[in-house]
Amino acid sequence: xxxxxxxxxxxxxxxxxxxxxxxxxxxxxxxxxxxxxxxxxxxxxxxxxxxxxxxxxxxxxxxxxxxxxxxxxxxxxxxxxxxxxxxxxxxxxxxxxxxxxxxxxxxxxxxxxxxxxxxxxxxxxxxxxxxxxxxxxxxxxxxxxxxxxxxxxxxxxxxxxxxxxxxxxxxxxxxxxxxxxxxxxxxxxxxxxxxxxxxxxxxxxxxxxxxxxxxxxxxxxxxxxxxxxxxxxxxxxxxxxxxxxxxxxxxxxxxxxxxxxxxxxxxxxxxxxxxxxxxxxxxxxxxxxxx
Amino acid sequence: xxxxxxxxxxxxxxxxxxxxxxxxxxxxxxxxxxxxxxxxxxxxxxxxxxxxxxxxxxxxxxxxxxxxxxxxxxxxxxxxxxxxxxxxxxxxxxxxxxxxxxxxxxxxxxxxxxxxxxxxxxxxxxxxxxxxxxxxxxxxxxxxxxxxxxxxxxxxxxxxxxxxxxxxxxxxxxxxxxxxxxxxxxxxxxxxxxxxxxxxxxxxxxxxxxxxxxxxxxxxxxxxxxxxxxxxxxxxxx
Numbered sequence: 091x092x093x094x095x096x097x098x099x100x101x102x103x104x105x106x107x108x109x110x111x112x113x114x115x116x117x118x119x120x121x122x123x124x125x126x127x128x129x130x131x132x133x134x135x136x137x138x139x140x141x142x143x144x145x146x147x148x149x150x151x152x153x154x155x156x157x158x159x160x161x162x163x164x165x166x167x168x169x170x171x172x173x174x175x176x177x178x179x180x181x182x183x184x185x186x187x188x189x190x191x192x193x194x195x196x197x198x199x200x201x202x203x204x205x206x207x208x209x210x211x212x213x214x215x216x217x218x219x220x221x222x223x224x225x226x227x228x229x230x231x232x233x234x235x236x237x238x239x240x241x242x243x244x245x246x247x248x249x250x251x252x253x254x255x256x257x258x259x260x261x262x263x264x265x266x267x268x269x270x271x272x273x274x275x276x277x278x279x280x281x282x283x284x285x286x287x288x289x290x291x292x293x294x295x296x297x298x299x300x301x302x303x304x305x306x307x308x309x310x311x312x313x314x315x316x317x318x319x320x321x322x323x324x325x326x327x328x329x330x331x332x333x334x335x336x337x338x339x340x341x342x343x344x345x346x347x348x349x350x351x352x353x354x355x356x357x358x359x360x361x362x363x364x365x366x367x368x369x370x371x372x373x374x375x376x377x378x379x380x381x
Numbered sequence: 382x383x384x385x386x387x388x389x390x391x392x393x394x395x396x397x398x399x400x401x402x403x404x405x406x407x408x409x410x411x412x413x414x415x416x417x418x419x420x421x422x423x424x425x426x427x428x429x430x431x432x433x434x435x436x437x438x439x440x441x442x443x444x445x446x447x448x449x450x451x452x453x454x455x456x457x458x459x460x461x462x463x464x465x466x467x468x469x470x471x472x473x474x475x476x477x478x479x480x481x482x483x484x485x486x487x488x489x490x491x492x493x494x495x496x497x498x499x500x501x502x503x504x505x506x507x508x509x510x511x512x513x514x515x516x517x518x519x520x521x522x523x524x525x526x527x528x529x530x531x532x533x534x535x536x537x538x539x540x541x542x543x544x545x546x547x548x549x550x551x552x553x554x555x556x557x558x559x560x561x562x563x564x565x566x567x568x569x570x571x572x573x574x575x576x577x578x579x580x581x582x583x584x585x586x587x588x589x590x591x592x593x594x595x596x597x598x599x600x601x602x603x604x605x606x607x608x609x610x611x612x613x614x615x616x617x618x619x
């Protein structure tokens with residue numbers, strides 16, 4: 091029963107990792123950028139939601155709904171002001187630029203909010219504490235189910251949009267060959283701006299769920315970035331369904347590790363990631379990106 | 382008035398001057414074939430007209446509008462479509478998706494997925510096939526169809542028959558012939574001189590980045606072209 095519990099909790103935790111990984115996966119797939127500020131953008135979103143929630147005394151979910159338009163606009167602005175310029179500088183420049191952006195966000199948050207550890211769990215009420223008790227040893231938390239459901243809806247919805255809508259086709263075409271896309275009338279910068287806005291928006295959702303699920307502070311971003319990056323690689327680059335699977339695999343690996351011994355929790359996740367990298371599929375991934 | 386006016390146009394690849402002060406014009410409904418040896422600057426010229434390559438000097442005027450500095454996607458809105466060398470289809474997308482991507486921001490006009498498939502019936506059974514799984518001829522027809530989806534006033538086709546089987550070349554030219562007869566304005570790059578001379582109304586010979594000969598195709602002998610092609614006539618004014 092312990093093991094079943096571990097797998098169930100891992101599935102639910104995996105939803106959170108998949109949410110974090112979604113934006114990272116999208117930006118890599120469409121713009122070939124590894125956004126090192128992704129975790130910090132999520133934490134920035136969480137702070138914005140925290141501010142709205144505590145000032146207006148509303149539930150975190152309402153706070154998230156109010157914060158999302160701001161963060162989507164920020165995503166657009168991020169592409170037009172920072173990423174578009176850095177993309178013109180070659181493949182290494184965006185990596186350095188987003189690394190710098192990560193430091194700027196962390197220090198900005200430190201300045202504005204102090205290093206105090208915060209949580210939105212308190213203002214979420216029964217959502218963060220309640221659960222369905224199935225048996226004495228197996229209970230399913232509301233929040234976990236909501237997180238996983240949100241992840242499935244967001245990643246699945248995004249995948250369906252990419253496949254079946256006009257702007258989705260434009261995004262895939264631009265990802266494959268942005269120069270040729272311009273020759274059929276598709277401006278790459280507008281497509282990139284849309285992708286960045288979506289990535290920042292989903293990161294905000296992920297940051298909010300993290301804030302309700304546990305705690306966060308200005309330096310929480312890099313840890314989430316590592317989990318997100320592992321989920322993307324485990325699931326396979328450039329596939330959103332793969333990213334969802336990757337997040338779940340990582341979550342289950344961590345909870346099973348924790349069942350063996352609590353100190354193995356994070357380590358089990360990393361080992362899982364390294365195992366994938368060393369496997370034939372991981373090797374093909376590396377050779378593909380170098381050719 | 383001419384639809385496309387190129388004046389003193391230069392374009393570079395690093396230090397290499399691929400296009401050197403070229404001047405020519407293309408009238409509405411004219412069909413122009415550009416011929417010349419490999420490395421003469423034909424592809425760079427076409428990419429510069431379409432906005433995929435920056436101009437280093439000179440002007441490109443399209444229907445009275447100076448488009449020299451206009452980004453490629455806006456030139457498409459003005460009515461210039463380039464079928465690039467090597468087709469450059471979106472390989473992971475299906476034939477129909479390739480068409481729809483081009484149609485999404487198209488100018489208003491007669492071409493849509495239905496009319497393009499009517500004009501190129503061979504594409505109808507292939508519409509759900511991924512572009513990567515098409516033969517060379519099928520890819521070229523799809524690339525031309527994709528360019529048409531933008532409702533161009535000027536269709537530019539680079540290397541029409543390069544890498545295609547003789548039958549595929551016939552198919553592609555049959556399609557282009559229908560466009561020509563319907564009054565389209567076309568610029569083609571063609572390695573096959575016989576094809577170029579019989580299909581086009583005008584021929585532009587390019588040598589080392591310069592236009593060395595621009596005449597109606599009817600007035601032209603193979604010998605004249607060959608001379609211009611290889612630069613045998615050193616007295617030719619440049």
